[in-house]
Amino acid sequence: MKHYRMSLLASLLAANLFGCQVQSGSSHNAPQATPAPVALxxxxxxxxxxxxxxVESLTVEVGPRLAGSDKDLVAVEWAESKLKELGFDRVYKEAVQVPAWDRGEAKASIVAPFPQPxxxxxxxxxxxxxxxxxxAGIVRFDSLAALQAASEAEVAGKIVFIDQKTERHIxxxxYGKSVGGRSQGAVExxxxxxxxxxxxxxxxxHDRMPHTGMMHYQDDISRxxxxAMSAPDADLVDAMLARDPHVVLSLKMSPSSQGFATSYNVIAEVTGSSKPEEIVLLGAHLDSWDQGTGAxxxxxxxxxxxxxxxxxxxxxQKPARTVRVVLFAxxxxxxxxGKAYIQAHKQELAKHYMAAESDFGAGKIYRMDVNVAATALDEVKALAAPMANNGVAFGDNGASGGSEVSMLPAQGVPVASLRQDGTDYFDYHHTPNDTLDKIxxxxxxxxxxxxxxxxxxxADSRLQLRPILSQDVQE
Structure with a gap:
């Protein structure tokens, strides 16, 4: 961390060169001048x-940290220790009950007509x-929708192969177009x-590395x-099916449920200087899949x-509101x-001023979208203008916030999405290739x-980001 601390004098000089303090006489909803700390x-x-x-410490000292596993608790201890070491005003954790699952082994091979692993x-x-x-024999479908449209006679007694390619986009x-086959395919x-x-x-x-990811069952449907099959192997199976529709697959897997375990949301706070009860939430998730190192x-x-x-x-000088970091379990x-956080903090969600989550790798951020009251959009755009110096343009009012934070708009919480360049993110996502060298x-x-x-x-804004409700209007 040799570059981390700058001299206070140099920092303040840089701030004065690149920005100016907010004028104390500005009105509640007036556009704000660029605060010096933004450039600093x-x-x-x-x-x-x-x-x-x-991230180097996390991937080297902890590595893969599947929720409910022993390594998950090692990650919790790592996070709590790091946050305390960094000197945050408050560091604490909140228990979350999670199902534990073990991957076991998985082997597959084509046994006819062209035997290959x-x-x-x-x-x-x-x-x-x-x-x-x-x-069993393979029956291939281009998508989940094609499987849903198939007859029982086409599928019964066979191994379903959903062969939908994932399109590359920034x-x-x-991912959203193809992930339904993973999450719902087994049920259908x-x-x-x-x-x-x-x-x-x-x-x-195009690596010969399969991507894992969560799938779901339905209580009244057989499990x-x-x-998941690597892309080159999916291409191989396609080539076999083009030669002979009667391709037989041998499959042997030993994953198993391990019951339930306790994990934790790990939380750190920078206490606000004048409105400490109001929260700006920055989220990420601490768990990872078990194949790579979760980089x-x-x-x-x-x-x-x-x-x-x-x-x-x-x-x-700290900003007015509290900045809360939540490393979700x-x-x-x-x-x-995220669901546990909403339950634990239900009484203070009305005090959450804004939230955003980083969960899309480490590609450069090129745009920020928000989800705020339409009446505040132009003012938020003006407020965020200094971020353009860092290559971040202002987008639109259609943000979800990302991962766990995406559940907060339903609770009335304004959110932002800081859009990263994800062009190659799904080359590595959920594979053994999710390692530090990709950052x-x-x-x-x-x-x-x-x-x-x-x-x-x-955290220092004076803007009204939520819609003004009738009960909030004074007679």
Whole structure:
């Protein structure tokens, strides 16, 4: 962390060069001048290696941290220790009950007409095969919708193969188009009598590494094993089916449920100077899948929001509102940490001024969208204008906030989405290839600068971001 601390004199000189303090006489809803700390935060973030040091520490000292596993608790201890070491005003954790699951082993091969081994992995939460495995013919579908439209006669007794490719986009929107096969495919296949489900990995790479990810069962439908196949193996199976429609797959998997375990949301706070009861929330998730080291998903997010809040913690004058960092538990298996947070903090959600979550790797942030009262949009745009110096344009009013934070708008909480370049994110997502070398330190620092600026601006803002309700209007 040798670059982390700048001299106070140099910092203040930089701030005076790049910004000016908010005028105390400005009206409640008037556009605000650029606060000096906004430029200072950018300069400090870009000169610091704190974020990279954090994600390096997490991936090396903890590594994969599947929710409910022993490593999950190691990650909780790591996070609590790091946050205290960084000197936040308050550090604490809140228990979250999570299902525990063990991946076991997964093997597959084509036994006829062209015998060859395949590379697969179990989908998260899958049941295993019988000990002897399953051997059955493959029936292929282009999408979940095609499977849903199929007859029972086409599917019964077979292994369903959903072969939907994931489109590459900077926004990652291709994932949303194809992920339904992973999450719901086993239920739809079992409804029609299938004995197992195999999907083309939900990814944009061509590596022989299968992508895992959570799948779901339905209580009144038989539970069948579910696996993902690497993209080259999916291509191989397609080529076989083009030659002979009667391709037989052998599948043997041993994942198992391990009951329930206790994990934790780990929380740190920078106490606001004049409105400490009001919250600007910065989120990321601490858990990861067990195949890689969880660097981009979501070690990068953990580092980004932690380092951003630390920069604000160390300012000579803290902003009005409290900046709260929440490292959520068990995001990968169903946003469980986010759901637990809403229950635990239900009484103070009305005091949550704004929230955002970093959970899309470490590609550069190019745009910020928000979800605020329409009447406040132009003022928020003016307030966020200094972020353009860090390459962040202002977008529109259609933000979800990301992952757990996406549940907060339903609770009335304004949110923002700081859009990252996700062009290659799904090359590595949920694979053994999710490792530290995929993170560019300069891009990570740009993310930290953007989150620090965003959090400070929101924490010191005078704008009314929520719609004014009739009961709030004074007669």
């Amino acid at each position: 935060l950018q300069q400090q973030a870009l000169a610091s290696d704190l974020g990279y040091s954090l 395949l590379v697969i992995t179990a989908l998260g939460g899958s049941v295993g095969t019988p000990e002897a495995g399953i051997q 926004t990652g929107k291709g 296949a079992a409804k029609k009598g299938a004995v197992a489900l195999v999907i083309r990995s939900i990814g944009t790479d 069948i094993p579910a696996a 981009i998903d979501d070690g990068a997010g953990v580092a980004i929001v932690t380092a951003a809040a630390k920069l604000i913690q160390d300012l000579p 068990a995001e990968e298996i169903g946003l469980l940490g 560019d330190a300069a891009a990570l620092a740009q993310n930290i600068a953007a989150y620090a600026q965003f959090a400070y601006l929101m």
